[in-house]
Amino acid sequence: MTDIATPRGGVMTGTATRRRGVMRRFVPNTVACVVAFLTAFPLYWMVLSALKPDGEIQSLDVKPWTLHPTLDNFVRVLTGEGFGRYLLNSAGVALSVVVLSAAVAFLAAVAVTRFRFRFRTTVLIMFLIAQMVPVEALTIPLFFVVRDLGLLNTLASLVLVHLAFTLPFAIWMMRGFVAAVPEALEEAAMIDGAGRATVLWRILFPLVAPGLVATSVFSFITAWNDFIFARTFIISAKDNQTLPAALLVFFKPDENDWGGIMAASTLMTIPVLIFFVAVQRRLVSGLGGAVKD
Amino acid sequence: MTAGVTLGRRAVTPGRRAATAGGRARPWLYLLPAAAVLVPLFGYPVYMLGLLSVFDYRQAQVSGGQPSTFVGFANYATLLGDGRFWEVLLQTVGFAAALVLATLAAGAALAVLMTRTGPVPRTLLSLAALGAWAAPAMTGSTVWMFLFDADLGLVNQVLGLDGFNWFYDRWVTFAVVGATIVWHSFPLVMLTLYAGIQAIPASVLEAAALDGASAWHSFWKVIVPMLRPLVTIVVIQSVIWDFKVFTQIYVMTNGGGVAGQNTVLNVYAYQTAFGSSEYGLGSAIAVVMTLVLLAFTLVYIRALRRGGEGL
Numbered sequence: 001m002t003d004i005a006t007p008r009g010g011v012m013t014g015t016a017t018r019r020r021g022v023m024r025r026f027v028p029n030t031v032a033c034v035v036a037f038l039t040a041f042p043l044y045w046m047v048l049s050a051l052k053p054d055g056e057i058q059s060l061d062v063k064p065w066t067l068h069p070t071l072d073n074f075v076r077v078l079t080g081e082g083f084g085r086y087l088l089n090s091a092g093v094a095l096s097v098v099v100l101s102a103a104v105a106f107l108a109a110v111a112v113t114r115f116r117f118r119f120r121t122t123v124l125i126m127f128l129i130a131q132m133v134p135v136e137a138l139t140i141p142l143f144f145v146v147r148d149l150g151l152l153n154t155l156a157s158l159v160l161v162h163l164a165f166t167l168p169f170a171i172w173m174m175r176g177f178v179a180a181v182p183e184a185l186e187e188a189a190m191i192d193g194a195g196r197a198t199v200l201w202r203i204l205f206p207l208v209a210p211g212l213v214a215t216s217v218f219s220f221i222t223a224w225n226d227f228i229f230a231r232t233f234i235i236s237a238k239d240n241q242t243l244p245a246a247l248l249v250f251f252k253p254d255e256n257d258w259g260g261i262m263a264a265s266t267l268m269t270i271p272v273l274i275f276f277v278a279v280q281r282r283l284v285s286g287l288g289g290a291v292k293d
Numbered sequence: 294m295t296a297g298v299t300l301g302r303r304a305v306t307p308g309r310r311a312a313t314a315g316g317r318a319r320p321w322l323y324l325l326p327a328a329a330v331l332v333p334l335f336g337y338p339v340y341m342l343g344l345l346s347v348f349d350y351r352q353a354q355v356s357g358g359q360p361s362t363f364v365g366f367a368n369y370a371t372l373l374g375d376g377r378f379w380e381v382l383l384q385t386v387g388f389a390a391a392l393v394l395a396t397l398a399a400g401a402a403l404a405v406l407m408t409r410t411g412p413v414p415r416t417l418l419s420l421a422a423l424g425a426w427a428a429p430a431m432t433g434s435t436v437w438m439f440l441f442d443a444d445l446g447l448v449n450q451v452l453g454l455d456g457f458n459w460f461y462d463r464w465v466t467f468a469v470v471g472a473t474i475v476w477h478s479f480p481l482v483m484l485t486l487y488a489g490i491q492a493i494p495a496s497v498l499e500a501a502a503l504d505g506a507s508a509w510h511s512f513w514k515v516i517v518p519m520l521r522p523l524v525t526i527v528v529i530q531s532v533i534w535d536f537k538v539f540t541q542i543y544v545m546t547n548g549g550g551v552a553g554q555n556t557v558l559n560v561y562a563y564q565t566a567f568g569s570s571e572y573g574l575g576s577a578i579a580v581v582m583t584l585v586l587l588a589f590t591l592v593y594i595r596a597l598r599r600g601g602e603g604l
Contacts, residue, residue: 028406032414035403039476040421043428045447046436062450104326111323123324130335132590134537136559137579140566141341145334164334167327225429227540232567244431248544258439265432276427277420 046269049262050074057259073263083264085239086246090224091271093155093242097162097223098216101170104163105215106205109174114183130168139232146233153237161229166219173218177211178204213279224272243268342583345576352570368577378561378578385536385558386585388467392535395475397528400482405512407487422480430477430540437473438545460546463554470545470555477541478534482527489520525597529590536586539563558582 049057051069077083112124142161151157185207186199194203227244234240247268250261346368353359372378403422407415425433441448441459449457460466493516501511517524539559542549549556549564556564558578566575 025409025411028409029411029414032403032406032410032418035406036414036417036421039418039425039480042433042436042440042476043424045440046432049439057445060444060450062445062447064447104330107323108327111320115320115323117317117320120320130331132533132587133335133339134533134559134583134586136537136539137562137583138335138338138342139563140572140576140579141338141345142334143567144341145338160330160334164330167331168335171327221427221429225431227431227544228563244429244540247431247435251547256442258442258445261435262439265435269428269432272427272429273424276423 043269043273046262047266049258050266052259054259073259074267077260077263077267081246081249081260081264083243083246083267086241086243087267089155089240090243090268093158093162094220094223096159097166098219100159100163101166101219102212102216105167105170105174106178106208106212107200108167108171109178109208110200110204112171113175113178114186127168127171131172135165136228139228142229143232151233153234153240155240155242157233158223158226158229158242161233162219162223162226166222170215170219173215174208174211177208181207217275217279220275221272342576342579345573346580348573350573350576355570355572364573368574369581371574372577372581381556381558381561382581384556388471388557389532389535389538392471392474392478392538393528393531395471396478396482396531396535399475399479400527401486401512403479403483404486404490405508405516407483408490419484422483425476426480426484428477431544433473433477434541434544437469437476441469461551463550466546466550466555470541473545474535474538474541478531482531485523485527486520489523490516493519521597525593529593532589532593533586536589537582 045064048064048066050073051071052066053068053070053072056063056066056068112120146152146157146161149157151160181204186203189199189203225244226242230242230245231248234242234245243264247261247264250257250264347363347365348354348361349364349367350361354361403418407418410418428436440446443449443456443458446459448459449455459469497515497519498511501515506514537559538557542555542557542560543563546555549560553564559582562575562578562582564575565571565578
C-alpha cells in the first residue's frame with residue numbers, strides 16, 4: 001500500500017497519470033468509506049431503532065431497516081415520560097451558559113489583550129492552570145457550595161457551574177481573536193467620538209463574532225452533555241432534571257425500553273449534531289487559532 | 294474624551310492606556326464578571342477540595358450532628374494502605390493509556406488517510422466523524438449498550454452469540470466501553486491533525502516523497518515534528534479526557550460493573566463520596582486524580598521543552 005501511495009516523479013502521460021491516480025486512491029478510498037460507515041453506524045442504528053415499532057425492537061430477528069417507521073417511541077417519551085420538559089431544561093441551561101460565557105469571556109479577553117497591568121501575566125497563567133484542573137474532581141466541594149447557596153435542585157446551579165468551567169477555555173480562545181483585531185479600528189472610532197461601551201460592543205464585539213462561534217460550541221456541548229453535575233445537584237426535583245440524567249430513568253433492572261431509550265437519545269443528539277455540522281469549519285480552524293497563539 | 298487624545302499621542306504598545314487613572318482600573322473592571330464567577334465556583338472549590346481531603350467528613354458532619362475533625366493525612370494514609378484503591382488506580386492508568394494509544398493511532402492514521410482519498414470519501418469520513426464527536430457521552434453509551442445487549446443487541450445476532458453478556462467479564466466490559474470512548478474521541482484527533490497537515494506546505498511533503506520517504510517516514514519525520522504544538526494539545530487533551538472518564542463507565546457498567554470490577558478513579562471518588570457518604574475520603578481520591586493529571590501535563594510539557602520545542 002505504501003508503494004502505491006507514494007507519489008513518484010511525473011514523466012508519465014496524462015492518461016497513465018490519471019489511471020495511476022485512480023489506482024493509488026482505490027485503497028484509501030475504500031478504507032475511508034468503510035471507516036465512515038462503521039463510525040456513522042451507531043448513530044444510524046439509534047435513529048432507526050427510535051423509528052421502529054415496538055414489535056420489531058423486541059423481535060429476535062433484527063433487520064437493519066424498517067418498513068413500518070413510526071413516531072410512537074417519540075410520542076411515548078415526550079408525553080408519558082415528560083421528556084419535552086427535560087429537553088427545554090437542557091436547552092435553557094446550555095443557551096444561558098453560551099450567552100453568559102460569551103459576554104463574560106469577551107470582556108476578560110479584552111482586559112488581558114488590550115491593557116497592560118500589574119499581575120496581567122499572573123491572571124493569564126491562572127486561566128491556563130484552570131484549564132488543567134479536571135472539573136469532575138470538584139464535584140464533591142461544589143455540591144457543598146451549591147447547597148450553601150441554596151441552589152440544590154435548581155437549574156441555576158448547573159448554569160453557574162458550567163459557566164465557571166467553560167470560562168477559562170473561552171477566555172483563552174477569545175484572547176487570540178481579540179488580539180487579531182487591529183487596535184487602529186477602535187482608536188479611529190474613539191477619535192470619532194464613540195464612547196467606551198460603543199467601541200466595545202458595536203465595533204470590537206462584531207469583529208470577534210466568528211471566534212465566539214467556535215467558543216460557543218464548546219460551551220454549549222459542555223453544558224448540554226453534562227451528566228455528572230446534573231446527577232449530583234438535581235437530587236429530588238424531578239421537574240428540573242436535564243436530558244442526560246433523565247435518560248437513566250429508562251434503564252430498568254430487568255427489561256430495558258430500548259425503543260424509548262433510542263428515541264430519547266435521538267432527541268438529545270440531534271441539536272448537537274446540527275450545531276456541529278453547521279459550524280464544522282470554524283470548529284477546527286478555531287481550535288487551530290487557539291493552538292497557534 | 295481624554296482617553297482618546299492620550300491614545301493618539303502615545304507610543305504603540307498596549308501599555309499606554311494604563312496612563313490615565315480610569316485606565317488603570319478598567320482592565321480589572323472588565324475582569325470583574327469573570328472573577329465573580331471563577332472565584333466562588335472554581336477557586337474556592339479547589340481550595341475546599343484540598344481542605345475536605347484532610348478532614349474526617351461524613352454523613353454525621355454533613356448534617357451537622359458532629360463537628361468535623363482535622364485528621365491531617367489520615368485519609369491519604371487510608372487510601373495508600375487500601376488494596377482496593379491501588380487496584381482502581383492501576384486499572385485507571387492502564388485503561389486510560391490503552392484508550393489514548395488507540396485514539397491517537399486511529400486519529401493520526403485516519404488523518405493521513407484523509408490526505409490520500411478523493412473528495413467524496415473524505416467528506417463522508419469527516420461527516421461520520423463529526424457525528425461521533427457530536428454525540429453526547431450519554432447517548433453514545435446508550436446506543437453502544439443497545440448494540441451489545443445480550444438478547445436484543447445487533448452484535449450478538451450478527452455473531453450468532455445467543456445471550457452472550459458483554460458486561461460480565463471485566464476485560465470484555467472494558468473493551469466494549471473503551472471502543473465507545475475511542476469512537477467518541479478519535480474524531481477530534483483526526484480532524485485537528487488533518488487540518489494541521491493541510492497547513493503544511495505541499496512542497497515540503499513532495500520534497501520528502503521525492504527524496505524517497507515512505508508514508509510511514511514522512512509521517513514521523515515531517516508531519517509530526519511540524520505539527521508538534523497540535524500533537525501536544527491532542528495528546529494532553531486525550532490523556533485528560535481518558536483518565537477522568539466517568540459517564541461511559543457509570544452508565545454502561547451501571548456504576549462500576551459486577552462487584553465494582555470496572556471502577557475507575559473518577560467513579561470511585563464519586564461512589565465513595567455520594568454512595569458511602571465518605572466525603573473526606575472521596576475528596577482525597579479526587580485530589581490524587583488531579584495531581585496525577587497535573588504531574589503528567591507538566592512532565593510532558595517539560596520533556597517537550599527540553600527537546601528544544603517551544604510550546
